[in-house]
Each structure stands twice: as structure tokens, then as C-alpha cells.
Amino acid sequence: MRTLPVAFAAYKWAPSTEELARRVGLDAFDIVRFDGNVPGWPAPSARPATVAAALARVNEYAHGGYPQLLRAIADYAGVEPENIVLGAGADDLILLCARAFAGPGDQVAIANEPTYPLFAIAVALAGAEVGTDDPVVTFCCRPNNPTGALDPLPAARPLIVDEAYWEYAGETAAGLIDDGVVVLRTFSKAFALAGARVGYALADVDTATELNRRQAPLAVSTTSAALALAGLADLPDVTDQVEERERMARALGALGLEPLPSRTNFLFVPLDEPESVGEALLRRGLVVRVFPDGIRFNVRDGEDDDLLLEGLAHVLDRPAPVAPAGTRRTRVLRATAETRIRVRLSLDGASRVRISTGEGLYDHLLEQLAFHAGFDLVLEAVGDLETGPHHTVEDAALALGEALDRALGDRRGIARYGDAVVPMDDALARASIDLGGRSWADVRLECEPGLAQHALQSLAQAGRLALHVESTGSDEHHVAEAAFKAVGRALRTAVHAESSGIPSTKGVL
Numbered sequence: 001m002r003t004l005p006v007a008f009a010a011y012k013w014a015p016s017t018e019e020l021a022r023r024v025g026l027d028a029f030d031i032v033r034f035d036g037n038v039p040g041w042p043a044p045s046a047r048p049a050t051v052a053a054a055l056a057r058v059n060e061y062a063h064g065g066y067p068q069l070l071r072a073i074a075d076y077a078g079v080e081p082e083n084i085v086l087g088a089g090a091d092d093l094i095l096l097c098a099r100a101f102a103g104p105g106d107q108v109a110i111a112n113e114p115t116y117p118l119f120a121i122a123v124a125l126a127g128a129e130v131g132t133d134d135p136v137v138t139f140c141c142r143p144n145n146p147t148g149a150l151d152p153l154p155a156a157r158p159l160i161v162d163e164a165y166w167e168y169a170g171e172t173a174a175g176l177i178d179d180g181v182v183v184l185r186t187f188s189k190a191f192a193l194a195g196a197r198v199g200y201a202l203a204d205v206d207t208a209t210e211l212n213r214r215q216a217p218l219a220v221s222t223t224s225a226a227l228a229l230a231g232l233a234d235l236p237d238v239t240d241q242v243e244e245r246e247r248m249a250r251a252l253g254a255l256g257l258e259p260l261p262s263r264t265n266f267l268f269v270p271l272d273e274p275e276s277v278g279e280a281l282l283r284r285g286l287v288v289r290v291f292p293d294g295i296r297f298n299v300r301d302g303e304d305d306d307l308l309l310e311g312l313a314h315v316l317d318r319p320a321p322v323a324p325a326g327t328r329r330t331r332v333l334r335a336t337a338e339t340r341i342r343v344r345l346s347l348d349g350a351s352r353v354r355i356s357t358g359e360g361l362y363d364h365l366l367e368q369l370a371f372h373a374g375f376d377l378v379l380e381a382v383g384d385l386e387t388g389p390h391h392t393v394e395d396a397a398l399a400l401g402e403a404l405d406r407a408l409g410d411r412r413g414i415a416r417y418g419d420a421v422v423p424m425d426d427a428l429a430r431a432s433i434d435l436g437g438r439s440w441a442d443v444r445l446e447c448e449p450g451l452a453q454h455a456l457q458s459l460a461q462a463g464r465l466a467l468h469v470e471s472t473g474s475d476e477h478h479v480a481e482a483a484f485k486a487v488g489r490a491l492r493t494a495v496h497a498e499s500s501g502i503p504s505t506k507g508v509l
Helices: 017-024 048-056 067-077 091-099 120-123 172-178 205-214 224-235 238-255 276-284 302-316 359-374 391-408 454-464 476-494
Strands: 084-087 106-109 139-140 159-162 179-184 199-202 268-269 290-293 296-299 329-333 339-346 353-356 376-383 416-425 425-436 438-445 466-472
Touching: 017 276, 048 224, 048 438, 067 084, 067 199, 067 224, 084 091, 084 205, 091 120, 091 139, 091 159, 091 199, 091 205, 106 120, 120 139, 172 179, 179 454, 199 205, 238 268, 238 302, 276 290, 276 296, 276 302, 290 425, 339 391, 353 359, 359 376, 359 391, 359 454, 359 476, 376 391, 416 476, 425 476, 438 454, 438 476, 454 466, 454 476, 466 476
Parallel strands: 106 139, 139 159, 159 179, 353 376, 438 466
Antiparallel strands: 084 199, 179 199, 268 296, 290 296, 329 339, 339 376, 416 425, 425 466
8 A cells, every 4th residue: 555645644524413402502503604615405306206227227227327417517517428537526537537647756836825726636636746846747726615706717737626606706717628627616616416426527528538537437426417407407597595605705704704705606704813703603513625724615605604603793803784683592303305495593582484385385384373472483394295284384384383382491481371362354363372392282273275274283283282272363474463363473472582481380381
């Protein structure tokens, strides 16, 4: 076995979420990661149904490779399938290019330092050295990681350009593959498939052929290929992330910070004591990447990013540029073979509600419940709507109930009981709630549009609450909406903090 240089250091992954949570005494559910440079949530196409056919044949090899995926990538990149090399993420392709272009005694140049550390690791593993004395190949990350800068493309050839973030920048070197340039891309960033480990290289036909000769057979799994193919059929729109990045940059400016200009999905903020800031954020459940001269974090969405802004303001002892989210809050991810539901809930909110499940009526009903409860709620779902609304509606209500249960904690100090009467034109609804920790649901809707009654029963089941609801009227929509509003008003009273003790003569709920 060839001896590696004494100074060689392998790539170091960040600790797991569970390990970080244990370190600071938090639940893993309370950890929000901003350190991976990936979107906050998977793509809608990343569903169990997407990989069902691949799983049905997971006992077999993908004989013949992945011609459909190669064709789809070629159409996306504006090349031909013969120009493409598949890999287990762009990292796999960085290692492949290093060992293909360089060997013992060679020098390899790395542009725009500081940059992605895997370049230097790949060079060492190939037996070469990093240097600028007649390099055999040059590596370039564009836009650059960790700075986010879109630096000029080096003139050196051959040139390997890592374009992990090209969708956010809108500029690519793909048009130069016939001029000695190899472009590396990934499905980890804009396509939100980091866990699937799919990447691809674009090169002239001769270079691509040689790289494929040196690549492992079937470097991508059948399930990962299915996820990538589904992603290409429903291309990501990074507009919201780019706009959120710019909003974050402005908010950081209001905090007196100066993030570097970025053409990626992350921001780098220079700091004098980045390690202490990163540790203080971690104690609040916020994970950023710490560098010697600053911190780097990716944007997620408005609600999550506001948590980070609020945390930074607290750590730096400066006025927060966003409204506080409250202390009784939680996050829940409920994933089954049929649905994926994510919930962010704050009991001490301002009725800021955003719900998107694909079932408009039930989105509206849950929105009314959360609004009248005074909650801040984001509930987003991806489900098998092709089979009907049942799974999505049920799991959305169960996920909301689980979030409510988690946000209440040991239920110390709450009013516990709540009731409300809500009229709505022809409809009249009455709701009574006991947050005593025992699940019970007696829901009587005189007429209802499908699954309204079942949704309330599911909420009570997962929320560990006793719920009595009666709603009468002639219009089924009014009957259901009045019932959900009444439940919301009753919850507003029941979750209200009014003491410091357990609201039970037993001393426990």
C-alpha cells in the first residue's frame, strides 16, 4: 500500500444531528442545520412512489446502465449522452478526475483558495502534489465554496470546474467542454437530493469515454437514479432561495454584519470570534459551519432563517431584525410510505399561518384552526394524492397533533381547559378541549365535506387531548369551518400560560 503524505488529513464530516443534540442537551428535533449547503427540505418528487419500481427490482443490477437518466441529463445540460459521466455525487467525480489526470510526481493547481478541501484530498490520494509549477490539471470551484464568489474562470487547461452551485449563479462553463474543460455537477444542491449521492461530469467525447473507462461500474444506485430522473422531470426553481439569500443578507446588514456577496445558496459572514459564535448558536439548536475567519450557513426558508437571525441577534446582543418566534415551539417531520409532512409550530405566535398539502379545502380548515388559536404554523405536505385525499389529510392532522403535544412539553402552567362557541351564517359550532394528556374525540358534524370529522379525531389522537365538538347547519362547508374555528378558539384558551404548576390535583398530566 502506498504511504500517504504525513500531513494528509481525510475529509472530516460534521457530527450527526443526534451527536450535536447530546452535546448541548437538546432533543434532535430541536436542531436546525444550516451547515450542509443544501435546501431545507427534499424536493416534492422525492417520494416513496418515485423509487417503488426500483425497489421492486433492487435484487438486480441495472444491466445496460441508465440510458434514460443520461438522456435526461443531456437535455438539461445541452450536451449529448456521450458527453456525460455519472458518479456518486460530485465528490466521486472529483476523486475520479484527480486520479485520471494526475499521478505520483505531478503537480495539480487549485484556484481561488480558500476553496473546497476535497480538491487537495483528491490530489494527495492520486499521489500528486498541490502546486503551480507546470501543473498537469487545475481544479476550480465556481461559484466558490466557502466564499460564494463567482470568480473569473481560470485560463489554465485542462481545467476541472466544480459547478455544484451553478443553478444559483446562472453561469456555466459547459460550453467550453470541447476546449479542455470538464464540468462537474451534482443533484445535492438545487435538486435537494444530497442523500441520494448523484453527480455527473460533462466533457468532450474522448475525455468522457476515458473517464468512464476509469469509473466504477454502476457508480450510482438504481434508487438514486430513479430520484434523479424524477427531479429532472420536475426541474427545481431556485428563485425563492435566491430571494431568501438576498433577504438574509439585508437582515444581516441590519445586525451590523457584512456577509460576502454570494452567487450560491449560502452566505459567508466574516467574524472576529467565529468559534464562540458558532458554539453559542449550537446551544440554541442552530448549526452553522465555522471557519477561522467567519461562519457559513445556507438559506432554508423564511421561518427557519428567522430563527437563525434571532439567534445571531441574541448571541451578539443586538436588536433582532425579525419578530421573535416564541419559546413554546417545535418542529415535526412525519414520513410514511404514503406521505411526508413537515410542521413548524409556535404556540405563542401571532396567527402567521402557511399550509400547503395539495388539498385546498383541508388547508383552509387547518388554517382557520391555527389562526384562531393564535399559533404560528407552517405545515407542508407531499402525499399520494393520486389515491385520494385520505392519507394526506389524516397524516397532516396527526403531524399537527404531534407538534402540539411536543410544544406543550410537560404542560406545566397551562390553563388546560378551553371552550368556544362560533356561529357562521347558518352554522353553529361548540368545542370543548381538555389538554390533560388523554386522547378522546367526540366529533359530531351535522353535515361535512368528506374528512373534516376524521381530521379533528386524528388531531385529538396525536395531540393527547380530549375534544368534544358539535356543529350544526345546512351548508356543509360552513358546518366544518365553524367547527375548526371553534376548536382553534378553544385551543387558544387551553394553551394559555396562567401559572407555574401542573394543572392537575394529581401533580402530573
